[in-house]
Amino acid sequence: MRYMRMxxxxxxxxxxxxxxxxxxxxxxxxVGKFIVDVSPPxxxxxxxxxxxxxxxxxxxxxxxxxxxxxxIVLCAVDWIGLSNxxxxxxxxxxxxxxxxxxxxxxxxxxxxxxxxxxDFSAEQxxxxxxxxxxxxxxxxxxxxxxxxxxAAKQATEDxxxxxxxxxxxxxxxxxxxxxxxxGEDGRVRVVRYTACANPKVRAEPEGxxxxxxxxxxxxxxxxxxxxxTYYATHPQSYYRxxxxxxxxxxxxxxMRQSTLNGLQHVHFNGAGxxxxxxxxxxxxxxxxxxxxVRLAEGMSQAFQATEKHPITAADVDWKTEAxxxxxSPHVVEEELIATLHNKELPAAKRTYAAKxxxxxxxxQSGDTVDITCLKLGPARVLSLPGEAVVExxxxxxxxxxxxxxxxxxxxxxxxxxxxxxxHYQQGGYEDSPRASRVAPExxxxxxxxMQKLLD
Numbered sequence: 069m070r071y072m073r074m075x076x077x078x079x080x081x082x083x084x085x086x087x088x089x090x091x092x093x094x095x096x097x098x099v100g101k102f103i104v105d106v107s108p109p110x111x112x113x114x115x116x117x118x119x120x121x122x123x124x125x126x127x128x129x130x131x132x133x134x135x136x137x138x139x140i141v142l143c144a145v146d147w148i149g150l151s152n153x154x155x156x157x158x159x160x161x162x163x164x165x166x167x168x169x170x171x172x173x174x175x176x177x178x179x180x181x182x183x184x185x186x187d188f189s190a191e192q193x194x195x196x197x198x199x200x201x202x203x204x205x206x207x208x209x210x211x212x213x214x215x216x217x218x219a220a221k222q223a224t225e226d227x228x229x230x231x232x233x234x235x236x237x238x239x240x241x242x243x244x245x246x247x248x249x250x251g252e253d254g255r256v257r258v259v260r261y262t263a264c265a266n267p268k269v270r271a272e273p274e275g276x277x278x279x280x281x282x283x284x285x286x287x288x289x290x291x292x293x294x295x296x297t298y299y300a301t302h303p304q305s306y307y308r309x310x311x312x313x314x315x316x317x318x319x320x321x322x323m324r325q326s327t328l329n330g331l332q333h334v335h336f337n338g339a340g341x342x343x344x345x346x347x348x349x350x351x352x353x354x355x356x357x358x359x360x361v362r363l364a365e366g367m368s369q370a371f372q373a374t375e376k377h378p379i380t381a382a383d384v385d386w387k388t389e390a391x392x393x394x395x396s397p398h399v400v401e402e403e404l405i406a407t408l409h410n411k412e413l414p415a416a417k418r419t420y421a422a423k424x425x426x427x428x429x430x431x432q433s434g435d436t437v438d439i440t441c442l443k444l445g446p447a448r449v450l451s452l453p454g455e456a457v458v459e460x461x462x463x464x465x466x467x468x469x470x471x472x473x474x475x476x477x478x479x480x481x482x483x484x485x486x487x488x489x490x491h492y493q494q495g496g497y498e499d500s501p502r503a504s505r506v507a508p509e510x511x512x513x514x515x516x517x518m519q520k521l522l523d
Contacts, residue, residue, distance in 0.1 A: 095135055095380060095382065096229045096230070096380055096381065097133065097134070097135045097136065097229070097379055097380055097381045097383070097384055098133075098135050098229050099131055099132070099134070099227055099230050099286045099293055099294060100131065100132040100220075100222075100223030100227035100228070101129075101132075101223055101294045102129060102130060102131075102216070102219035102220055102223040103127055103128075103129040103332065104127060104128045104129070104212070104215050105125050106126050106128045106145065106146065107312055108126070108183075108205065108208060108312055112184070112205035112208055113201075113202065113205060114184055114312060115149075115181055115183060115184065115185050116307075117182075117310045119310065120311055121311050122312045123312060124312075124319070124322075126145075126146035126180070126183055126312055126313075126314055127145075127146055127314070127318075128143060128144070128145040128146070128212070130143035130144060130223075130334055131223070131296070131334060132224045132227060133384060134224060136381040136382070136386075137386070138168040138172055139167065140168070140172050140384070140442065141163075141172065141174065142296070142334070142336075142449070143162065143175045143220070144176050144178060144476075145177050145178065146177075146178050147185060148177060148181055149177050149179065149185050149186075149478065149481030150175060150177055150186045150187070150481055151185070151189075151190070151481040151482040152188070152189035152190060153192075153426075154186035154188050154189070155186075155479070155480045155481065155482070157213055158186070158213055158216070159173040159175055161214065162175070162217050164217065165217035165218060171386075171388045171438060171440070172386055174476070174479060175479065176336055176337065176476045176477070176479050178303055178335065178336070178337045178478070179478050180303050180307075180313060180314055180315045180318070181307035182307045182309055182311060183314075184205070184208075184312075185203065185204055185481075187203065187204070187426070187481075187482075188206070190425075190426050191206060191422075193408060193422040193425060194419060197409065197418065199415050199418065202415045202416075202419060203419050228288065228293060229288060230287060230288050230293055231287060231289050231379070232287040232288075232376040232377060232379055233285070233286060233379040233383075233445050233447065234283070234284065234285035234287055234292070234295075234371075234374040234376050234377075235285075235375055235447055236283045236370045236372070236373035237281065237282045237373065238281060238368075238372075239366065239369075240279060240281050240299060240365075241362055241365075241366070243301060243345055243348060243359055243363055243366075244274070244277040244279065244299075244301040244340070244344075245277060245343070245346055246260070246342055246343060246458075247262075247302075247343065247346060247497070247498070248260075248342050248491070248496050249269070249272050250494065254494065255493075255496075256494050256495045256496030259496055259497045260272065260344070260346035262302045262305075262344030262345050262346055263305065263345075263346065263349050263350065263351030264347070264349065264350060264351070265351055267350075270350065274347055276458060276459065276462075277301075277343055277458060278338065278339075278458055278462055278465075280370075281298065281299040281363070282298045282370065283295060283296070283297050283367065283370035283371050283373075283374060284297075284298075284449070284472075285371065287376060292331055293331075295328075295331060295332070295333050295371060296336065297321075297333065297334075297335045297367050298336045298338050298476060299337070299363065299366070300337070300339050300340035300458050300461055301337070301338075301340045301344060301345060302340055302343060302344040302345070303315045303316065305345065305351075305353075305355050306352075306355075315356065316356050316359040316363060317335055319356065319357070319360035319364075320335070320360045320361075320364035321335045321367075323360065324364055327368070328371075336474075338458070338474075339458050339459075340455075340458060340477065341454070341456050341457040341458070341485050341486065341487070342457040342458060342485075342487070345359055377445050377446060379445050383443075383444065383445040384442075384443060384444060385442075385443040386440065386441070386442055387441045387520075388441075389438070389439045389520055389521055390436035390437070391436055391437055391514070391517045392434055392435070393437055393483055393506050393510055393513060393514075394507040394510055395428060395432075397507060399427065399428050399505055401425065401428050404424050405421075407421035408421040408422055408425060426482070427482045427505050430482070437453050437480045437482075438451075438453075438479075438480070439452060439453070439514070439517045439521060446471055446472055447471065447472040447473070447474065448472070448521075449475075449476065450473065450475045450476070450521065451477075452475060452476070452479060453477070453482075453486065454478070454484055454506075455477065455481075455484060455486060455503075456477040456514070457485070457486065457487050457488060457491065459488050460475070460477075460486070460514060461475040464518050464522060468522050471522075482505070483505050483506045484505045485498040485499065485503045485504040486514065487499045487510075489509070489511040492507075493508075
């Protein structure tokens with residue numbers, strides 16, 4: 069009996085000692101979700117025009133992951149871009165509301181063109197020149213940020229337990245095509261923009277794209293809680309209408325959410341800087357619906373192909389690499405100051421000078437941009453800045469071919485287009501001084517950061 073009591077005591081001590089790690093390892097993951105209408109008021113600036121109305125509501129929507137350290141927030145916004153202080157104010161407000169670190173908040177735009185932009189740093193420079201408010205409606209932007217932060221806070225409090233992670237992908241037919249069409253000399257012969265009226269240019273091959281839409285879903289046993297999708301392409305069917313619109317990705321997202329009886333759908337634009345619908349879109353208004361249906365069908369097939377994996381908080385991790393992006397040599401401070409101060413120039417040109425001047429100052433001071441990676445069991449979600457080209461997305465997938473790697477770009481918008489080193493020798497639009505504010509060496513910086521995060 070004494071031997072049995074000793075054996076029982078040893079077993080009890082073992083269970084008490086080991087129970088801490090076991091409980092921690094099996095702690096459930098909880099997921100909260102939010103949607104906020106961030107449509108601009110009539111009369112306020114869009115990216116290129118004034119807003120005459122809202123054709124389809126613009127939203128900021130996302131998820132909050134709770135249980136693995138501080139909360140993790142993923143947010144997708146139906147605006148063209150958030151840059152400099154605009155981008156940071158979004159992250160800071162959401163971080164404060166959800167009691168997490170700014171580094172654990174990823175905010176991305178879908179880059180629709182009939183939509184607002186946000187850059188408080190550039191706005192301050194413009195206001196000093198007497199043209200404040202020409203870029204965006206400051207009061208509206210601040211209110212939108214406040215409402216999104218409040219919604220994210222509520223989502224954190226309401227987060228529900230999930231038991232499984234769902235992963236699936238499917239090809240999207242006849243939507244994406246590469247915009248850079250090369251000639252025999254290896255240089256860009258023609259740029260096939262997202263709407264292309266020339267039938268000969270549309271007839272050119274698709275070129276390098278990522279044809280897959282990736283679907284990541286969270287489940288409570290057999291019940292889906294929220295679904296996230298990732299697809300790389302410029303989201304324009306047509307624009308410059310003066311009517312705010314989430315364009316064809318917004319319609320596809322709405323179709324899927326309606327089909328699944330309100331199951332929240334959050335869509336992210338992948339590394340689609342050099343990708344558009346130009347091969348399949350002549351710019352006619354009917355094509356908006358056509359492209360939306362094709363993308364929605366791909367989303368549907370990806371969801372149907374879902375393979376579920378058990379998930380707990382222990383399967384979730386977050387990594388950040390702060391990188392200094394090399395500034396393009398064409399960004400010259402003296403020229404930008406002269407343009408900003410020249411009252412003879414159109415406000416739009418002075419606006420771009422203000423944005424570039426802020427970016428120049430940041431680069432000169434050694435300011436960094438966050439590249440992040442979310443681990444979800446066998447999946448990785450990589451967050452990239454600017455209008456990164458699709459080659460970065462394809463490279464990320466090759467770095468971890470045995471994992472499910474999804475990419476969201478259009479985070480910090482200030483760098484503009486982020487091309488590969490070879491692109492800067494080929495000509496075209498994406499690598500031009502008008503479009504890209506980083507030097508060719510950006511490829512080395514970004515590839516190194518991606519490799520560290522994915523390793």
